[in-house]
Amino acid sequence: MKEYESYWEEQEKDYRQRREERKAERLKELKRRRRRRRMAVLSVFLTLVVVIVIGTVHNKIGKKAREEEEAAKQLVLEQKQNATNEMEQLLLGYYCDEAAAVLASCTAFSEEEILSWQEKITAQKNMLVPFEGEVPHIFFHCLIVYPELAFDGEYTQDGYDAWMVTTKEFSAMLEQLYAKNYILIRMQDLYTENPDGTLTENTLYLPAGKTPLVISIDDVCYYPYMAGDGFANKLVLENGIVRTEVTTPQGETIVTGDGDVIPILDDFVKAHPDFSWRGAKGVIAVTGYEGLLGYRVSNEEDIAFAEAEKTAVRPIIQALYDTGWEFASHSFTHNDYFKDYSMTMEQMKYDSDKWQRMIGSVIDEIYGEVNTFISPFGVVFDKEDERMHYLMDNFNFKAYCPVDSTPMVVFYDTYFTMNRCAVDGVSLRGNQGVLSRYFDCNSVYDTRRPY
Ligand SMILES: [Zn+2]
Structure with a gap:
């Protein structure tokens, strides 16, 4: 029995x-399944995360690429x-080769566009024809900004009225010169210097219908005797641009763009680039005894001051040179012995050596040789005169400019002469016929003049 019980107990156990x-x-199986399920869920989740992450990244890359493409x-x-x-x-300023260089360096144009531009540039070049006739040259002195100060009844009034032009007159003249199809050229455009020092007269190729014109300004020194009489005091730079410093009738000293020929002409050419052949402006003729451009670089009593003035004037010479202006000697003394x-x-x-030493040397550093002599009082020496020989043989002058209202350029071996026509109060009243080819004297005449 016991055995039997224990057997069942055994069985039971x-x-x-x-x-x-x-x-x-x-x-265990259940746990395994659960684990598997969890793993499955996790893997689905992870896959999802990976998909989302990849999607986002991909999207971002796509967006970036699209943005880059757009940029x-x-x-x-x-x-x-x-x-x-x-x-x-x-092209407006007749810089055909320069325009072609811009076209060549720009990779943004399609083949069709390149061809169309090349045609345009070639057409502009083909428009140029040789100019036949004498090249006229007109000259001014520094302009009267405030006639009420220049024409105030003082003893200087008549001189200003006789030899000067007002800014209002000058601006009106420019409009008419432009309308009459004049185009400014440089003295340098007129000749080529040969290796042996002789000169060859250039043929000027200009747009058909245009007449070349040289403008010069005498005595751009802003002499102290003119201070307070309604002229500019000096040339100055404003943001790298040549402007004038003037003193108003109220006694305030300001910087303006309409205080003399230089800034007015610069602004006019900026607005009408086709008035200037390749950026040509005019010839600035300076004497020496009061320095140049309003800077007293030839002050021999105060060398330190003169040096400081030289430092101040250099950037202005540079800016003038960079913007198409030429320089000329107008003698050192402008003495009556001329x-x-x-x-x-x-x-x-004495006069020519001193001009070269005190003025020419300052200009030469930046501009290079000064090649034009604009004679004081318009005097002209005989070709064989020893004084003429000294002047033309010992410096770098290629051009000699007397005053004569008939345009004429005459070439000699190593230099040429070019007549200049005065534009001033005297000629506005008395030389209207000659000036009529440039402008109508009556319509430009400033009625604020005393006469
Ligand atoms: Zn002069």
């Missing part, structure tokens, strides 16, 4: 044990626009 084992087995397109458009503006401006031809050889030596 076995059974329980198996049941426990099965249960444990099931539990590149924009850049091409901008380059094209800039090159177009530049070429149009260059006027009556009484000057001796010694006086000619």
